[in-house]
Amino acid sequence: MRIHQIRLTNFRNFSDAVVTFGERRNLILGRNAQGKTNLLEAIHILGVGRSHRERREANLVKFGETFYRIEGVFFDKSVRNVIEVAYSEQRKRIRINAKEARPVDLIGFAGVVISSPEDIALVKGAPGVRRLFLDVAISQIRREYLRSLQRYVRVLDQRNKLLKQAQLSGQMPSDISVWNTKLVEIGAAIVRLRLEYLEEIEKDVESNFQKISRTRGKVGLIYKPKGYDVDSDVDSLEAVESLMADALTSLLEAEVRRGYTLIGPHVDDFCFKVDGRDLRLFGSEGEQRTAVLAIRCAEAQEMKAKRGAPIVLLDDVFAELDDERSRALTALISEFDQIILTSSRGVSLGDEAARIIEISDGRIVRNG
Amino acid sequence: MPTIGKRTAQRLALYLVKAPKEEVAALVDAIVKMKERVRFCSQCGSLSEDDVCPICRDPKRDRSVICVVEEPGNVMRIESTGEYKGLYHVLHGRLSPLDGIGPEDLAIDKLERRIENLGVKEVIIATNPNVEGEATCNYIAQALKPLGIKITSIATGVPIGSDLDFADEMTLSRAFRGRAEIK
Numbered sequence A: 001m002r003i004h005q006i007r008l009t010n011f012r013n014f015s016d017a018v019v020t021f022g023e024r025r026n027l028i029l030g031r032n033a034q035g036k037t038n039l040l041e042a043i044h045i046l047g048v049g050r051s052h053r054e055r056r057e058a059n060l061v062k063f064g065e066t067f068y069r070i071e072g073v074f075f076d077k078s079v080r081n082v083i084e085v086a087y088s089e090q091r092k093r094i095r096i097n098a099k100e101a102r103p104v105d106l107i108g109f110a111g112v113v114i115s116s117p118e119d120i121a122l123v124k125g126a127p128g129v130r131r132l133f134l135d136v137a138i139s140q141i142r143r144e145y146l147r148s149l150q151r152y153v154r155v156l157d158q159r160n161k162l163l164k165q166a167q168l169s170g171q172m173p174s175d176i177s178v179w180n181t182k183l184v185e186i187g188a189a190i191v192r193l194r195l196e197y198l199e200e201i202e203k204d205v206e207s208n209f210q211k212i213s214r215t216r217g218k219v220g221l222i223y224k225p226k227g228y229d230v231d232s233d234v235d236s237l238e239a240v241e242s243l244m245a246d247a248l249t250s251l252l253e254a255e256v257r258r259g260y261t262l263i264g265p266h267v268d269d270f271c272f273k274v275d276g277r278d279l280r281l282f283g284s285e286g287e288q289r290t291a292v293l294a295i296r297c298a299e300a301q302e303m304k305a306k307r308g309a310p311i312v313l314l315d316d317v318f319a320e321l322d323d324e325r326s327r328a329l330t331a332l333i334s335e336f337d338q339i340i341l342t343s344s345r346g347v348s349l350g351d352e353a354a355r356i357i358e359i360s361d362g363r364i365v366r367n368g
Numbered sequence B: 001m002p003t004i005g006k007r008t009a010q011r012l013a014l015y016l017v018k019a020p021k022e023e024v025a026a027l028v029d030a031i032v033k034m035k036e037r038v039r040f041c042s043q044c045g046s047l048s049e050d051d052v053c054p055i056c057r058d059p060k061r062d063r064s065v066i067c068v069v070e071e072p073g074n075v076m077r078i079e080s081t082g083e084y085k086g087l088y089h090v091l092h093g094r095l096s097p098l099d100g101i102g103p104e105d106l107a108i109d110k111l112e113r114r115i116e117n118l119g120v121k122e123v124i125i126a127t128n129p130n131v132e133g134e135a136t137c138n139y140i141a142q143a144l145k146p147l148g149i150k151i152t153s154i155a156t157g158v159p160i161g162s163d164l165d166f167a168d169e170m171t172l173s174r175a176f177r178g179r180a181e182i183k
Ligand SMILES: [Zn+2]
Pocket: B041, B042, B043, B044, B045, B046, B052, B053, B054, B055, B056
């Protein structure tokens, strides 16, 4: 799907703004802190229901106002879709084509991929950042992953409550075993899909990384479950289930002592290796930046292959790159359909003409 | 009251304020009578006006099969399909530590006694197709295993994450016919 138009009301520094996008190349220009990133953020919210950088909805409301509203018009070939996300009185309301919808209904509807300066945390940051990357990326292309995630969270809450009870009473409840079974069954399905996803994008990530960095580094995306190891011969759901079940058995006592679940996809991680070297620990800043760009491009490539071309949102991605890397990235993104890119200076998006959107202090001063 | 939000409650209250007095009195009367007459069947736990419900009393029902459900409403839902001819057993709940519901809160030992007394050959577990219902199903299957009877589940035939009450009759009928044995 591509985005045709967006209207922002009381969102961040926008009072009321309408922006029309071109079908392919869009360049958002403006000095720093004028609202360029906010515009990308709003499109991302329409795509997956949440901001890529702000967890508190209230912080998205324009200062002094009580609500925000984002409305986007999208086209799936010639079919028009309208997505609306509004927030007021601590409640978020979502409508898809005027019908009330849940946040999960948004995920995968329009299809978005964002690359932003905050992405450096994908390599350098805490495991939660990488889990969120996997969850958003896979959920948008596989409905069953999203469903498993929702079910998993519910099982986790139930099981943690039971472990808390066990911790307080000093007795093991007789129903712990059925919650163990559910945790392993749904948790292993999630881990299995994550393994599959990492395996599927690894080749693209490697090729992207090599193109941008002009090296021949061998890239490995290694999934790191807590409490057990998965290696190359773990190629079935049953294998993951049995590894996880064994780990759970050996950890049960510790879990009762702590009163919560210690293993499962909610605590797992993955790492980015080049020639066997973990970039989080041993990568230069430049390598880390290149790595996250390579991952984001691969995410978009995978989405294009699996569910249709995503809207690619690129926030200031050229800022930290030298000319040669910039040229390589330009060539790489030329295969994407709709691109919306922010920059504080004019950049070339290859041979194609870009629609220019200029922002100054929350106002659209040029559009097309 | 369950499923009635603030706005619906306001609308209902407004309706009652505007309604004729006789109509409101009739409604109150009906509610009181219902409360006086309707209770839970001493055998299966379903709704009944007598000590034993019409289904448990009916000699034509197949006494060798018991279908286990979470709530009395599920019995009515399954009955509306006309697909099932055996007896029921209502748990009045599902395993849910968050709601403080454990195995001891569900009528599982009573189910075991009924199975032995009636000489039941098959237990069909028809708990809701969500994580709590599935956990409950697994727990019951485990608890009944020593009895050596056939234990089946309709879980594979109903859409996951929903409520049995929302499954349409066709889907439910098919789920019963295609029920799978739990090993
Ligand atoms: Zn009865």
